[in-house]
Amino acid sequence: MPLQQHWLMKSEPDVFGLDDLQRGGTTWWDGVRNYQARNFMRDNMQVGDAVLFYHSNAKPSGVAGLARISAAATPDASSWNPDSEYFDPKSSPQAPRWWHVQVAYVSHFKRLVPLAELRDIPELADMALLNRSRLSIQPVSPAHYDIICQLGQC
DNA sequence: GCCAACGTTGGC
DNA sequence: GCCAACGTTGGC
Numbered sequence: 001m002p003l004q005q006h007w008l009m010k011s012e013p014d015v016f017g018l019d020d021l022q023r024g025g026t027t028w029w030d031g032v033r034n035y036q037a038r039n040f041m042r043d044n045m046q047v048g049d050a051v052l053f054y055h056s057n058a059k060p061s062g063v064a065g066l067a068r069i070s071a072a073a074t075p076d077a078s079s080w081n082p083d084s085e086y087f088d089p090k091s092s093p094q095a096p097r098w099w100h101v102q103v104a105y106v107s108h109f110k111r112l113v114p115l116a117e118l119r120d121i122p123e124l125a126d127m128a129l130l131n132r133s134r135l136s137i138q139p140v141s142p143a144h145y146d147i148i149c150q151l152g153q154c
Numbered sequence: 155g156c157c158a159a160c161g162t163t164g165g166c
Numbered sequence: 167g168c169c170a171a172c173g174t175t176g177g178c
Contacts, residue, residue: 010176034161057176115177134160134175 006145007045008052008129009067009103010136018053018064021105026070029137030078030100031086037137042073042099044139051103052140052148054129055112062114063148071102109152123147 009029011017021027032038051067075096078084091097118124124147128138140148 012176036161061177132160133158133177136175 003048005044005046005049006052006140006142007040007049007069008054008063008138008140010054010056012057013055013064014057017055017058018067018105018108021053021067021103022108024105026102026104028074028076028100028102030076032076032100032137033086033088033098034134034136036135038099040137040139041101045069045073045101047072050145051106052145056136060112060114060116062112062117063109063152064112065108065152066106066149066154067103068106069101070104073099073101076100107154109154111152113148113151117151118148121147 013019016027029041032041047069049069051069052063053065053067055061055064075093076086076091076098077093078086079088079091079096079098080093081087086098088097115129118127119130124130124144127140127144128135132138
């Protein structure tokens with residue numbers, strides 16, 4: 001297991017953007033209801049891992065800045081709260097189906113790196129972001145992370 | 155707002 | 167276990 005891993009996490013800025021994370025300092029990444037994304041959080045993320053914070057459904061969509069994992073996965077209590085929009089009747093405190101990690105603000109890029117720009121870089125062609133459009137949490141290789149960081153003048 | 159991609163559900 | 171129907175994501 002490498003000391004520090006790298007991830008990309010998507011959020012809609014109209015709902016919760018990097019500005020919101022900066023304001024609060026940290027947040028629990030709740031509401032993820034995709035098994036692959038859950039598995040990354042629950043099984044692979046470690047405190048200190050670096051996160052590219054991606055704005056989806058935005059104008060333009062792209063990588064807005066950096067965050068880091070500040071607490072390892074715990075059960076997502078919204079999953080058994082009937083009043084939550086994320087409620088899942090198959091999840092319970094005794095058998096949690098969904099998990100979340102805590103994410104801390106690090107920095108805004110000096111410039112947002114738009115998706116269209118990432119698509120134009122041959123070295124990034126096999127990024128999950130560009131090929132698995134529906135996956136909201138995904139691992140990023142150190143090389144890809146460095147390229148994107150430089151594009152954002154981090 | 156449209157719609158393609160694709161993950162999930164449920165009948166069989 | 168297959169696969170059609172359905173719902174959601176997310177770019178444009």
